[in-house]
Amino acid sequence: MTAFPPIERDDWLGAPEGLRLAEGGSVTTPEGYAAAGVASGAKTDRDARDIGILMSTRPNVAALVDTVNALPSVPVKLNRTRDRRAFRAVLVNASKANAATGAAGREDALAMLARAAENLDVPVEQIAACSTGTIGERIDLDLALPGIDAAAAGLAQDGGPAFAEAICTTDRAPKTGAFTLDLPGGAVRIGIAAKGAGMIRPTMATMLAFVTTDAALVVEDLQAAAADAAAASFNRISVDGQMSPSDTLLVLANGQGDPLEGEDLAAFRDALAAVCRWAAIQMVKDGEGAEHAVRVRVEAARDADEAERVARAVGDSPLVKTALFGRDPNWGRISQAVGAALARTPGVPADLAVAIDGAGLSDPAAGAAMEKAEYDITVRLGRGVAAYDLWACDLGQAYVSLNAEYHT
Amino acid sequence: MTAFPPIERDDWLGAPEGLRLAEGGSVTTPEGYAAAGVASGAKTDRDARDIGILMSTRPNVAALVDTVNALPSVPVKLNRTRDRRAFRAVLVNASKANAATGAAGREDALAMLARAAENLDVPVEQIAACSTGTIGERIDLDLALPGIDAAAAGLAQDGGPAFAEAICTTDRAPKTGAFTLDLPGGAVRIGIAAKGAGMIRPTMATMLAFVTTDAALVVEDLQAAAADAAAASFNRISVDGQMSPSDTLLVLANGQGDPLEGEDLAAFRDALAAVCRWAAIQMVKDGEGAEHAVRVRVEAARDADEAERVARAVGDSPLVKTALFGRDPNWGRISQAVGAALARTPGVPADLAVAIDGAGLSDPAAGAAMEKAEYDITVRLGRGVAAYDLWACDLGQAYVSLNAEYHT
Structure with a gap:
């Protein structure tokens, strides 16, 4: 699979000082991890990797954040019965989501987990499960179980890229890489492998992200950092307002020294959020037919809830998204979405300040900015000091074609 | 303009006994109304009617329901400064929405209202104003004022069809007709002229509906009936989840006898709701590229709010709507939308009962039903007894084409 185009707008990441992209990195760039990705024959291209295993080869702690969808997939429900702090490894299959499959799916x-546990010599309850693909169809165990054997046998310190490929479904490319964070006590590394496409696809809508680090963390600090990172990244991308039953972020940390604290911990938290944002924005850019990634910045809102509500109304609006696709600086469509989000709230300003990369919508510079692959839409409400950022993409014909022509 | 195809599913209207469609009827079918529609040259087709006037020729009462969008158009704001019970006439222009036009727009x-008042010899504050069309552009008074003169001069008892044409923008056809309601005290008539398209268009998103009746009503009863009718019709159509700054329903009642009460009043209220639903469903069917009108019935919800929330999540979901366009009985997409709507609520059933015209999704009859122009999607939550109906349409490529290629 081809590599994903880099994000031009570095300022979107909010990276702390000392965070640098490690060229050619992956989830196995941090120390003490092994990974593999193999083809079991379950994807349409039977030679495409579809089973992935990632594990820490030394003691670690873990954190897990999953979907709020009220009808979660079988693996999400299963992971919830485990102690998420104790996950050492994850088993992923990409082709069937194992959702709406009932007792048989369980x-x-x-x-599959038992087979992985046997191969890896890890207790079954320490292996997280993630499935992505079509909803309502069972996994073919005649393919999956030998695939798990092969993946376990192939686990390697350079297996990160293969793992990243194995977790993808309709992604144009995996969202994977590694970063180095310089800290006074020495550098730590953070790797990520994520899948998911900006325009959520048919029944393959899942966002999965796996983060590895060789930083040492107290497990409670890791969980808090993971929750914050998800809120600042994957929960801030507006695709089509749809929510998968399988979304999962798993973070493994296996540093062996003293746990990070104080400023070092704060820098790590910022770095984790930036790394997750880096992957999340790639998901936005991976929309079928999407030509633009846009940061919707709502400013001067009354409170954080209002800022988020307005940002989502703008970012999810099909009228706004088709205008972005048409490179049309259309005040009416943005105003319509803002007005709907603020319905029944008093004191709405008569005029909004809307800008595209700093230019007012009647300024030709705004139209020119809309040709770019990445730009900002800023909406100032003039009601307070709260703000919210959301990343969204445009809506083109290809979204409809793909979603209408894909049949279960 | 061609007539709109009739609604096949009579049961969708919920019409009371004694309500019959009057062939060839319009807003001037009830007694005591005059209307006109003229071309002032403001539409792209300069010969298309674009200025409409409708008035009661005898004493009447009125009721008005308008948008909850927090950034309403100039005419909506102006109407709110008047006594809505006293409106005798309405002046409509179709081409510019007069929204986001500030003090100049006012x-x-x-x-325009002053010119109409002069022509009609009606106090200016008794004329409601409605504008529909592009946002952010001023109305050309050099065209509009002579147009108002011509419309006023042309007011006629057979002017209903011309008025219905004049209020349209991108509608394939006006939604207009008249009904007779048999009551023990004699028949009354209800006429309607409405505009708006199922898939809301660019900046011409407005829903406008004007209802006339020669029934006699106490003004408070009329206002309550109008509010209920809007809630049961125009507020139950899911287009693309977008909300116009101009939406308005105006109801005029000019019966001269004793006001309706008791069972007669109840029958009238049901009839008004059915007539509004008749027009609202035509809006759903008028979506650019939409091939299906679908009733989303949510049943067995905990409470009315939950039922509505789930119905809107399903009806607004682009993944569901593209599946409808593709005639794909896709359980996963409906379940995904339901799960998102019920996020963070406890006690969600593991399995949903979803049916298309009564057939389960794996039944070939469900796929066959999806070929029809009109069908039901029923979602049973198994949590309580509350229900909600919503009408939605499918999402095809034409929606994207029209909305992306239309520039302000």
């Missing part, structure tokens, strides 16, 4: 997931 | 609206 048996399938347990059989 | 002066334009006042000048």
Whole structure:
């Protein structure tokens, strides 16, 4: 698979000082990890990797954040019965989401985890399960179980890129890489492998992200950092307002020294959020037919809830998204979305200040900025001091084609 | 303009006994109304009617329901400064929405109303104003004022069809007709002229509906009936989740006898709701590229709010709407939308009962039903007894084309 185009707008990441991209990195760039990705034959291209295993090869702590969808997939429900702090490894299959498969789906997931546990010599309850692909269809164990054997046998310190490929479904490319964070006590590394496309696809809508680090963290600090990072990244991308039953972020930390604290911990938290944002924005850019990634910045809102509500109304609006696709600096469509989000709230300003990369919508510079692959839409409400950033993409014909022509 | 195809599913209207469609009817079918529609040259087709006037020729009462969008158009704001119970007439222009036009737009609206008042010999504050069309552009008074003169001069008892044409923008056809309601005290008539398209268009998103009746009503009863009718019709159509700054429903009642009460009043209220639903469903069917009108019925919800939330999540979901366009009975997409709507609520059932015209999604009859122009999607939550109906349409490529290629 081809590499993903780099993000031009570095300022979107909010990276702390000392965070640098490690060229050619992956989830196995941090010390003490092994990974593999193999083809079991479950994807349409039977030679494409579809089973991935990632594990820490030394003691670690873990954190997990999953979907708020009220009808979660079998693996999400299964992971919730485990102690998420104790996950050492993750088993991923990409082709069937194992959602809406009932008791049989649960048996399938347990059989796969048992096979992985046996191969890896890790207790079954320390292996997280993630499935992505079509909803309502069972995983073919005749393919998956030998695939798990092969993946376990192939685990390697340079297996990160293969793992990143194995977790993808309709992604144009995996969102994967590694970063180095310089800290006074020495550098630590953070790797990520993520999948998911900006315009969520048919029944393959899942966002999965796996983060590895060789930083040492107290497990409670890791969980808090993971929750904050998800809120600042994957929860801030507006695709089509749809929510997968399988979304999962798993973070493994296996540093062996003294746990990070104080400023070092704060820098790590910022770095984790920036790394997750880096992957999340790539998801936005991976929309079928999407030509633009846009940061919707709502400023001067009354409170954080209002700022987020307005940002989502703008970022999810099909009228705004088709205008972005048409490179049309259309005040009416943005105003319509803002007005709807603020319905029934008093004191709405008569005029909004809307700008595209700093230019007012009647300024030709705004139209020119809309030709770019990445730009800002800023909406100032003039009601207070709260703000919210959201990343969204445009909506083109290809989204409809793909989603209408894909049948279960 | 061609007539709109009839609604096949009579049961969708919920019409009371004694309500019959009057062939060839319009807003001037009830007694005591005059209307006109003329071309002032403001539409792209300069010969298309674009200025409409409708008035009661005898004493009447009125009710008005308008948008909850927090950034309403100039005419909506102006109407709110008047006594809505006293409106005798309405002046409509179709081409510019007169929204986001500021103080100049207000002066334009006042000048147009003054011209109408002079022509009609009606106090200016008794004329409601409605504008529909592009946002952010001023009305050309050099065209509009002579147009108002011509419309006023042309007011006629058979002017209903011309008025219905004049209020349209991108509508394939006006939604207009008249009904007779048999009551023990004699028949009354209800006429309607409405505009708006199922898939809301660029900056011409407005829903406008004007209802006339020669029934006699106490003004408070009329206002309550109008509010209920809007809630049961125009507020139950899911287009693309977008909300116009101009939406308005105006109801005029000019019966001269004893006001309706008791069972007669109840029948009238049901009839008004059915007539509004008749027009609202035509809006759903008028979506650019939409091939299906679908009733989303949510049943067995905990409470009315939950039922509505789930129905809107399903009806607004681009993944569901593209599946409808593709005639794909896709359980995963409906379940995904329901799960998102129920996020963070406890006690969600593991399995949903979803049916298309009564057939489960794996039943070939469900796929066959999806070929029809009109069908039901029923979602049973198994959590309580509350229900909600919403009408939605599918999402095809034409929606994107029209909205991306239309520039302000």
